[in-house]
Amino acid sequence: MSKQEVLHRYSQSITLLKKESTDAGISEDEFQKLYFDSLKSHNITAERNPQRRYTKYFTIVLITLTVLCMVYNYKAIYSYLICNLQEYIYPGLRLIRKLSIPFISLFPALTELYQEPCLIQNPFFTVVDMDCWPCSSINNVRQAKNPQPTNQQQSAPFIYETEQSAIKMHTLRQIYMQNKEIFDNEAPKILTNNKFHTTPQDLFENIHIDDKNLYIWKSTNFNVARILRQVIPRPKVVPKFGQSTERFIIIDSSQSSFHVPDTECNFSFLLSLSGARTVQLRPAEECKHQCKSLKVELKESHLLWYNWWYWRPVVQSSSGNNTFIAHVGSYC
Structure with missing residues:
Protein backbone atom coordinates (compact mmCIF):
# COMPACT_ATOMS: atom_id res chain seq x y z
CA MET A 1 0.00 0.00 0.00
CA SER A 2 1.46 3.40 -1.04
CA LYS A 3 1.81 6.43 1.22
CA GLN A 4 -0.91 8.25 -0.69
CA GLU A 5 -3.38 5.43 -0.04
CA VAL A 6 -2.46 5.34 3.63
CA LEU A 7 -2.94 9.11 3.98
CA HIS A 8 -6.23 8.92 2.12
CA ARG A 9 -7.57 6.20 4.41
CA TYR A 10 -6.34 8.13 7.43
CA SER A 11 -8.12 11.30 6.20
CA GLN A 12 -11.33 9.36 5.70
CA SER A 13 -11.07 7.89 9.22
CA ILE A 14 -10.61 11.36 10.73
CA THR A 15 -13.57 12.74 8.74
CA LEU A 16 -15.77 9.83 9.86
CA LEU A 17 -14.64 10.22 13.47
CA LYS A 18 -15.35 14.00 13.32
CA LYS A 19 -18.84 13.34 11.99
CA GLU A 20 -19.57 10.83 14.78
CA SER A 21 -18.31 13.35 17.34
CA THR A 22 -20.59 16.08 15.93
CA ASP A 23 -23.55 13.68 16.10
CA ALA A 24 -22.62 12.95 19.73
CA GLY A 25 -22.75 16.68 20.57
CA ILE A 26 -18.99 17.35 20.69
CA SER A 27 -17.99 20.74 19.32
CA GLU A 28 -15.24 21.22 16.76
CA ASP A 29 -12.90 22.88 19.30
CA GLU A 30 -13.32 19.95 21.72
CA PHE A 31 -12.69 17.50 18.90
CA GLN A 32 -9.49 19.27 17.88
CA LYS A 33 -8.27 19.29 21.50
CA LEU A 34 -8.91 15.54 21.85
CA TYR A 35 -7.22 14.86 18.52
CA PHE A 36 -4.03 16.78 19.36
CA ASP A 37 -3.89 15.25 22.88
CA SER A 38 -4.02 11.77 21.37
CA LEU A 39 -1.14 12.68 19.01
CA LYS A 40 0.95 13.90 21.95
CA SER A 41 0.37 10.72 23.98
CA HIS A 42 1.26 8.61 20.94
CA ASN A 43 4.52 10.54 20.47
CA ILE A 44 5.45 10.13 24.17
CA THR A 45 4.83 6.36 24.01
CA ALA A 46 6.90 6.08 20.84
CA GLU A 47 9.75 7.97 22.52
CA ARG A 48 9.64 5.72 25.62
CA ASN A 49 9.62 2.37 23.81
CA PRO A 50 13.32 2.49 22.75
CA GLN A 51 14.29 3.51 26.27
CA ARG A 52 12.38 0.58 27.75
CA ARG A 53 13.99 -1.77 25.25
CA TYR A 54 17.49 -0.59 26.16
CA THR A 55 16.70 -0.88 29.88
CA LYS A 56 15.46 -4.44 29.40
CA TYR A 57 18.60 -5.50 27.52
CA PHE A 58 20.84 -3.84 30.08
CA THR A 59 19.08 -5.66 32.94
CA ILE A 60 19.44 -9.05 31.23
CA VAL A 61 23.15 -8.47 30.58
CA LEU A 62 23.71 -7.32 34.17
CA ILE A 63 21.95 -10.39 35.65
CA THR A 64 23.90 -12.73 33.36
CA LEU A 65 27.23 -11.20 34.36
CA THR A 66 26.27 -11.38 38.06
CA VAL A 67 25.36 -15.08 37.81
CA LEU A 68 28.60 -15.86 35.96
CA CYS A 69 30.65 -14.06 38.60
CA MET A 70 28.86 -15.96 41.40
CA VAL A 71 29.46 -19.31 39.69
CA TYR A 72 33.12 -18.52 39.08
CA ASN A 73 33.67 -17.39 42.69
CA TYR A 74 31.32 -19.94 44.29
CA LYS A 75 33.81 -21.25 46.88
CA ALA A 76 34.83 -17.79 48.07
CA ILE A 77 31.22 -16.62 48.35
CA TYR A 78 30.15 -19.84 50.12
CA SER A 79 33.00 -19.55 52.64
CA TYR A 80 32.20 -15.91 53.30
CA LEU A 81 28.50 -16.63 53.93
CA ILE A 82 29.23 -19.60 56.19
CA CYS A 83 31.70 -17.61 58.28
CA ASN A 84 29.48 -14.58 58.69
CA LEU A 85 26.03 -16.16 59.04
CA GLN A 86 26.75 -18.71 61.80
CA GLU A 87 25.70 -16.42 64.62
CA TYR A 88 22.40 -15.65 62.89
CA ILE A 89 21.26 -19.25 62.33
CA TYR A 90 19.70 -19.99 65.72
CA PRO A 91 18.14 -16.53 66.19
CA GLY A 92 16.70 -16.85 62.69
CA LEU A 93 15.27 -20.29 63.41
CA ARG A 94 13.82 -19.03 66.67
CA LEU A 95 12.16 -16.15 64.82
CA ILE A 96 10.73 -18.53 62.22
CA ARG A 97 9.36 -20.71 65.01
CA LYS A 98 7.61 -17.75 66.63
CA LEU A 99 6.19 -16.60 63.30
CA SER A 100 4.87 -20.10 62.58
CA ILE A 101 2.87 -20.35 65.83
CA PRO A 102 -0.28 -18.64 64.41
CA PHE A 103 -0.09 -20.83 61.31
CA ILE A 104 0.33 -24.01 63.38
CA SER A 105 -2.63 -23.00 65.56
CA LEU A 106 -4.79 -22.93 62.42
CA PHE A 107 -3.47 -26.32 61.21
CA PRO A 108 -2.53 -28.34 64.32
CA ALA A 109 -2.06 -31.52 62.28
CA LEU A 110 1.23 -30.08 60.99
CA THR A 111 2.81 -30.39 64.44
CA GLU A 112 3.47 -34.10 63.87
CA LEU A 113 5.92 -33.18 61.10
CA TYR A 114 8.14 -31.57 63.74
CA GLN A 115 8.77 -34.98 65.31
CA GLU A 116 9.87 -36.59 62.04
CA PRO A 117 13.64 -36.95 61.66
CA CYS A 118 13.21 -37.09 57.87
CA LEU A 119 10.22 -35.75 55.96
CA ILE A 120 11.17 -37.20 52.58
CA GLN A 121 13.51 -40.16 52.17
CA ASN A 122 15.81 -40.46 49.19
CA PRO A 123 15.35 -43.99 47.76
CA PHE A 124 18.51 -43.61 45.64
CA PHE A 125 20.81 -42.71 48.53
CA THR A 126 24.00 -44.76 48.65
CA VAL A 127 27.30 -44.37 50.46
CA VAL A 128 30.27 -44.10 48.12
CA ASP A 129 33.20 -46.41 49.01
CA MET A 130 31.48 -47.74 52.12
CA ASP A 131 33.69 -49.88 54.35
CA CYS A 132 31.96 -53.27 54.61
CA TRP A 133 34.52 -55.18 56.66
CA PRO A 134 32.29 -55.32 59.81
CA CYS A 135 29.79 -57.56 58.00
CA SER A 136 32.08 -59.31 55.52
CA SER A 137 33.20 -61.95 58.06
CA ILE A 138 29.75 -62.63 59.55
CA ASN A 139 28.36 -66.05 58.57
CA ASN A 140 25.49 -66.51 61.04
CA VAL A 141 23.45 -64.82 63.76
Whole structure:
Protein backbone atom coordinates (compact mmCIF):
# COMPACT_ATOMS: atom_id res chain seq x y z
CA MET A 1 0.00 0.00 0.00
CA SER A 2 1.46 3.40 -1.04
CA LYS A 3 1.81 6.43 1.22
CA GLN A 4 -0.91 8.25 -0.69
CA GLU A 5 -3.38 5.43 -0.04
CA VAL A 6 -2.46 5.34 3.63
CA LEU A 7 -2.94 9.11 3.98
CA HIS A 8 -6.23 8.92 2.12
CA ARG A 9 -7.57 6.20 4.41
CA TYR A 10 -6.34 8.13 7.43
CA SER A 11 -8.12 11.30 6.20
CA GLN A 12 -11.33 9.36 5.70
CA SER A 13 -11.07 7.89 9.22
CA ILE A 14 -10.61 11.36 10.73
CA THR A 15 -13.57 12.74 8.74
CA LEU A 16 -15.77 9.83 9.86
CA LEU A 17 -14.64 10.22 13.47
CA LYS A 18 -15.35 14.00 13.32
CA LYS A 19 -18.84 13.34 11.99
CA GLU A 20 -19.57 10.83 14.78
CA SER A 21 -18.31 13.35 17.34
CA THR A 22 -20.59 16.08 15.93
CA ASP A 23 -23.55 13.68 16.10
CA ALA A 24 -22.62 12.95 19.73
CA GLY A 25 -22.75 16.68 20.57
CA ILE A 26 -18.99 17.35 20.69
CA SER A 27 -17.99 20.74 19.32
CA GLU A 28 -15.24 21.22 16.76
CA ASP A 29 -12.90 22.88 19.30
CA GLU A 30 -13.32 19.95 21.72
CA PHE A 31 -12.69 17.50 18.90
CA GLN A 32 -9.49 19.27 17.88
CA LYS A 33 -8.27 19.29 21.50
CA LEU A 34 -8.91 15.54 21.85
CA TYR A 35 -7.22 14.86 18.52
CA PHE A 36 -4.03 16.78 19.36
CA ASP A 37 -3.89 15.25 22.88
CA SER A 38 -4.02 11.77 21.37
CA LEU A 39 -1.14 12.68 19.01
CA LYS A 40 0.95 13.90 21.95
CA SER A 41 0.37 10.72 23.98
CA HIS A 42 1.26 8.61 20.94
CA ASN A 43 4.52 10.54 20.47
CA ILE A 44 5.45 10.13 24.17
CA THR A 45 4.83 6.36 24.01
CA ALA A 46 6.90 6.08 20.84
CA GLU A 47 9.75 7.97 22.52
CA ARG A 48 9.64 5.72 25.62
CA ASN A 49 9.62 2.37 23.81
CA PRO A 50 13.32 2.49 22.75
CA GLN A 51 14.29 3.51 26.27
CA ARG A 52 12.38 0.58 27.75
CA ARG A 53 13.99 -1.77 25.25
CA TYR A 54 17.49 -0.59 26.16
CA THR A 55 16.70 -0.88 29.88
CA LYS A 56 15.46 -4.44 29.40
CA TYR A 57 18.60 -5.50 27.52
CA PHE A 58 20.84 -3.84 30.08
CA THR A 59 19.08 -5.66 32.94
CA ILE A 60 19.44 -9.05 31.23
CA VAL A 61 23.15 -8.47 30.58
CA LEU A 62 23.71 -7.32 34.17
CA ILE A 63 21.95 -10.39 35.65
CA THR A 64 23.90 -12.73 33.36
CA LEU A 65 27.23 -11.20 34.36
CA THR A 66 26.27 -11.38 38.06
CA VAL A 67 25.36 -15.08 37.81
CA LEU A 68 28.60 -15.86 35.96
CA CYS A 69 30.65 -14.06 38.60
CA MET A 70 28.86 -15.96 41.40
CA VAL A 71 29.46 -19.31 39.69
CA TYR A 72 33.12 -18.52 39.08
CA ASN A 73 33.67 -17.39 42.69
CA TYR A 74 31.32 -19.94 44.29
CA LYS A 75 33.81 -21.25 46.88
CA ALA A 76 34.83 -17.79 48.07
CA ILE A 77 31.22 -16.62 48.35
CA TYR A 78 30.15 -19.84 50.12
CA SER A 79 33.00 -19.55 52.64
CA TYR A 80 32.20 -15.91 53.30
CA LEU A 81 28.50 -16.63 53.93
CA ILE A 82 29.23 -19.60 56.19
CA CYS A 83 31.70 -17.61 58.28
CA ASN A 84 29.48 -14.58 58.69
CA LEU A 85 26.03 -16.16 59.04
CA GLN A 86 26.75 -18.71 61.80
CA GLU A 87 25.70 -16.42 64.62
CA TYR A 88 22.40 -15.65 62.89
CA ILE A 89 21.26 -19.25 62.33
CA TYR A 90 19.70 -19.99 65.72
CA PRO A 91 18.14 -16.53 66.19
CA GLY A 92 16.70 -16.85 62.69
CA LEU A 93 15.27 -20.29 63.41
CA ARG A 94 13.82 -19.03 66.67
CA LEU A 95 12.16 -16.15 64.82
CA ILE A 96 10.73 -18.53 62.22
CA ARG A 97 9.36 -20.71 65.01
CA LYS A 98 7.61 -17.75 66.63
CA LEU A 99 6.19 -16.60 63.30
CA SER A 100 4.87 -20.10 62.58
CA ILE A 101 2.87 -20.35 65.83
CA PRO A 102 -0.28 -18.64 64.41
CA PHE A 103 -0.09 -20.83 61.31
CA ILE A 104 0.33 -24.01 63.38
CA SER A 105 -2.63 -23.00 65.56
CA LEU A 106 -4.79 -22.93 62.42
CA PHE A 107 -3.47 -26.32 61.21
CA PRO A 108 -2.53 -28.34 64.32
CA ALA A 109 -2.06 -31.52 62.28
CA LEU A 110 1.23 -30.08 60.99
CA THR A 111 2.81 -30.39 64.44
CA GLU A 112 3.47 -34.10 63.87
CA LEU A 113 5.92 -33.18 61.10
CA TYR A 114 8.14 -31.57 63.74
CA GLN A 115 8.77 -34.98 65.31
CA GLU A 116 9.87 -36.59 62.04
CA PRO A 117 13.64 -36.95 61.66
CA CYS A 118 13.21 -37.09 57.87
CA LEU A 119 10.22 -35.75 55.96
CA ILE A 120 11.17 -37.20 52.58
CA GLN A 121 13.51 -40.16 52.17
CA ASN A 122 15.81 -40.46 49.19
CA PRO A 123 15.35 -43.99 47.76
CA PHE A 124 18.51 -43.61 45.64
CA PHE A 125 20.81 -42.71 48.53
CA THR A 126 24.00 -44.76 48.65
CA VAL A 127 27.30 -44.37 50.46
CA VAL A 128 30.27 -44.10 48.12
CA ASP A 129 33.20 -46.41 49.01
CA MET A 130 31.48 -47.74 52.12
CA ASP A 131 33.69 -49.88 54.35
CA CYS A 132 31.96 -53.27 54.61
CA TRP A 133 34.52 -55.18 56.66
CA PRO A 134 32.29 -55.32 59.81
CA CYS A 135 29.79 -57.56 58.00
CA SER A 136 32.08 -59.31 55.52
CA SER A 137 33.20 -61.95 58.06
CA ILE A 138 29.75 -62.63 59.55
CA ASN A 139 28.36 -66.05 58.57
CA ASN A 140 25.49 -66.51 61.04
CA VAL A 141 23.45 -64.82 63.76
CA ARG A 142 24.90 -65.88 67.10
CA GLN A 143 22.80 -66.82 70.11
CA ALA A 144 23.65 -64.72 73.15
CA LYS A 145 23.02 -65.98 76.70
CA ASN A 146 23.44 -62.95 78.95
CA PRO A 147 24.10 -59.91 76.75
CA GLN A 148 25.24 -56.63 78.22
CA PRO A 149 24.53 -53.11 76.92
CA THR A 150 26.02 -53.09 73.45
CA ASN A 151 28.82 -50.62 72.80
CA GLN A 152 29.47 -48.64 69.66
CA GLN A 153 32.01 -51.17 68.36
CA GLN A 154 29.48 -53.98 68.00
CA SER A 155 28.32 -54.72 64.44
CA ALA A 156 27.60 -58.47 64.33
CA PRO A 157 23.89 -59.27 64.74
CA PHE A 158 22.80 -61.54 67.59
CA ILE A 159 19.62 -62.88 69.17
CA TYR A 160 18.70 -63.67 72.75
CA GLU A 161 15.69 -64.51 74.90
CA THR A 162 14.38 -61.58 76.94
CA GLU A 163 12.16 -61.42 80.00
CA GLN A 164 9.49 -59.65 77.99
CA SER A 165 6.02 -61.06 78.67
CA ALA A 166 3.83 -61.88 75.71
CA ILE A 167 1.53 -59.10 74.48
CA LYS A 168 -1.50 -60.24 72.53
CA MET A 169 -3.93 -58.20 70.49
CA HIS A 170 -6.38 -57.79 73.37
CA THR A 171 -3.56 -56.40 75.55
CA LEU A 172 -2.72 -53.76 72.94
CA ARG A 173 -6.40 -52.88 72.69
CA GLN A 174 -6.61 -52.48 76.46
CA ILE A 175 -3.54 -50.20 76.48
CA TYR A 176 -5.07 -48.10 73.72
CA MET A 177 -8.45 -47.78 75.41
CA GLN A 178 -6.83 -46.70 78.69
CA ASN A 179 -4.81 -43.99 76.92
CA LYS A 180 -7.11 -43.32 73.98
CA GLU A 181 -6.81 -39.53 74.03
CA ILE A 182 -2.99 -39.57 74.01
CA PHE A 183 -2.75 -42.13 71.21
CA ASP A 184 -5.39 -40.40 69.08
CA ASN A 185 -3.64 -37.06 69.39
CA GLU A 186 0.02 -38.05 69.26
CA ALA A 187 0.07 -41.29 67.24
CA PRO A 188 -3.04 -41.00 65.07
CA LYS A 189 -1.84 -42.85 61.95
CA ILE A 190 -1.27 -46.56 61.34
CA LEU A 191 0.20 -47.63 58.01
CA THR A 192 -1.86 -50.49 56.60
CA ASN A 193 -0.37 -52.90 54.06
CA ASN A 194 2.21 -50.20 53.16
CA LYS A 195 -0.50 -48.51 51.08
CA PHE A 196 -2.75 -46.28 53.17
CA HIS A 197 -3.23 -45.03 56.72
CA THR A 198 -5.90 -45.88 59.23
CA THR A 199 -6.58 -44.72 62.80
CA PRO A 200 -6.01 -46.65 66.05
CA GLN A 201 -9.74 -46.48 66.69
CA ASP A 202 -10.50 -48.23 63.40
CA LEU A 203 -7.91 -50.89 64.18
CA PHE A 204 -8.89 -51.77 67.73
CA GLU A 205 -12.65 -51.22 67.58
CA ASN A 206 -13.36 -52.77 64.18
CA ILE A 207 -10.84 -55.61 64.01
CA HIS A 208 -12.13 -59.04 62.90
CA ILE A 209 -10.87 -62.53 63.59
CA ASP A 210 -10.29 -63.19 59.89
CA ASP A 211 -8.41 -59.91 59.43
CA LYS A 212 -5.42 -60.43 57.09
CA ASN A 213 -3.50 -57.18 57.10
CA LEU A 214 -0.14 -55.70 58.01
CA TYR A 215 -0.22 -52.76 60.42
CA ILE A 216 2.81 -50.58 61.23
CA TRP A 217 2.10 -48.14 64.05
CA LYS A 218 4.78 -45.47 64.40
CA SER A 219 5.24 -43.01 67.23
CA THR A 220 7.87 -40.33 67.82
CA ASN A 221 6.35 -38.74 70.92
CA PHE A 222 7.61 -38.84 74.52
CA ASN A 223 4.17 -39.43 76.02
CA VAL A 224 3.53 -42.47 73.85
CA ALA A 225 7.04 -43.78 74.53
CA ARG A 226 6.42 -43.45 78.28
CA ILE A 227 3.22 -45.49 78.01
CA LEU A 228 4.86 -48.21 75.94
CA ARG A 229 7.81 -48.35 78.34
CA GLN A 230 5.40 -49.56 81.06
CA VAL A 231 4.57 -52.74 79.13
CA ILE A 232 7.71 -53.00 76.98
CA PRO A 233 10.68 -52.25 79.27
CA ARG A 234 14.00 -51.16 77.86
CA PRO A 235 15.93 -54.25 76.73
CA LYS A 236 19.13 -54.96 78.65
CA VAL A 237 21.26 -54.57 75.50
CA VAL A 238 20.09 -50.98 75.12
CA PRO A 239 22.16 -48.44 77.12
CA LYS A 240 20.38 -46.38 79.74
CA PHE A 241 20.91 -43.21 77.73
CA GLY A 242 20.59 -42.74 73.99
CA GLN A 243 17.44 -44.69 73.12
CA SER A 244 15.38 -42.98 70.46
CA THR A 245 11.80 -41.96 71.23
CA GLU A 246 10.84 -43.42 67.88
CA ARG A 247 8.81 -46.62 68.31
CA PHE A 248 7.23 -49.07 65.88
CA ILE A 249 4.54 -51.58 66.76
CA ILE A 250 4.09 -54.16 63.99
CA ILE A 251 0.91 -56.24 63.83
CA ASP A 252 0.96 -58.79 61.05
CA SER A 253 -1.90 -61.18 60.46
CA SER A 254 -1.34 -61.47 56.71
CA GLN A 255 1.52 -64.00 57.05
CA SER A 256 3.19 -62.27 54.11
CA SER A 257 6.75 -61.02 53.75
CA PHE A 258 7.55 -57.40 54.63
CA HIS A 259 10.50 -55.11 55.30
CA VAL A 260 11.13 -53.94 58.83
CA PRO A 261 10.91 -50.12 58.91
CA ASP A 262 14.13 -48.10 58.91
CA THR A 263 14.90 -46.60 62.30
CA GLU A 264 16.24 -43.21 63.31
CA CYS A 265 19.45 -44.65 64.82
CA ASN A 266 21.60 -47.35 63.26
CA PHE A 267 21.71 -49.64 66.34
CA SER A 268 18.32 -51.31 66.06
CA PHE A 269 16.40 -54.20 67.58
CA LEU A 270 13.35 -56.26 66.65
CA LEU A 271 11.52 -57.72 69.65
CA SER A 272 8.83 -60.36 69.19
CA LEU A 273 5.90 -59.63 71.50
CA SER A 274 3.67 -62.40 70.19
CA GLY A 275 4.17 -65.16 67.65
CA ALA A 276 7.28 -66.28 65.80
CA ARG A 277 8.61 -65.58 62.34
CA THR A 278 11.71 -66.16 60.27
CA VAL A 279 13.75 -63.00 59.71
CA GLN A 280 16.20 -62.59 56.86
CA LEU A 281 19.01 -60.09 57.32
CA ARG A 282 19.92 -58.80 53.89
CA PRO A 283 23.16 -56.84 53.53
CA ALA A 284 22.94 -53.18 52.61
CA GLU A 285 23.04 -52.37 48.92
CA GLU A 286 26.60 -51.06 49.21
CA CYS A 287 27.78 -54.33 50.84
CA LYS A 288 25.76 -56.98 49.03
CA HIS A 289 28.82 -58.19 47.10
CA GLN A 290 30.94 -58.63 50.24
CA CYS A 291 28.47 -59.68 52.95
CA LYS A 292 26.15 -62.68 53.17
CA SER A 293 22.43 -62.81 53.70
CA LEU A 294 21.53 -64.38 57.07
CA LYS A 295 18.39 -66.09 58.39
CA VAL A 296 17.24 -66.54 61.96
CA GLU A 297 14.10 -67.80 63.70
CA LEU A 298 12.68 -65.04 65.88
CA LYS A 299 10.63 -66.74 68.58
CA GLU A 300 8.24 -65.10 71.01
CA SER A 301 9.97 -62.88 73.61
CA HIS A 302 13.23 -63.07 71.66
CA LEU A 303 15.12 -59.97 70.54
CA LEU A 304 17.14 -59.61 67.35
CA TRP A 305 19.85 -56.94 67.54
CA TYR A 306 21.38 -55.64 64.32
CA ASN A 307 23.24 -52.66 62.91
CA TRP A 308 20.97 -50.97 60.40
CA TRP A 309 24.01 -49.54 58.64
CA TYR A 310 24.92 -53.00 57.33
CA TRP A 311 21.74 -55.10 57.54
CA ARG A 312 18.18 -54.70 56.25
CA PRO A 313 15.81 -57.16 58.00
CA VAL A 314 12.93 -58.73 56.11
CA VAL A 315 10.30 -60.78 57.92
CA GLN A 316 9.54 -63.87 55.84
CA SER A 317 6.10 -65.17 54.99
CA SER A 318 4.56 -67.83 57.22
CA SER A 319 2.12 -70.69 56.68
CA GLY A 320 0.70 -70.39 60.21
CA ASN A 321 -2.36 -68.49 61.34
CA ASN A 322 -0.90 -66.76 64.39
CA THR A 323 -0.74 -62.98 64.49
CA PHE A 324 2.81 -61.70 64.73
CA ILE A 325 3.26 -58.67 66.99
CA ALA A 326 6.68 -57.03 67.27
CA HIS A 327 8.32 -53.92 68.62
CA VAL A 328 11.06 -52.05 66.74
CA GLY A 329 13.35 -49.55 68.44
CA SER A 330 16.84 -48.09 68.14
CA TYR A 331 19.49 -46.10 69.96
CA CYS A 332 22.44 -43.91 69.05
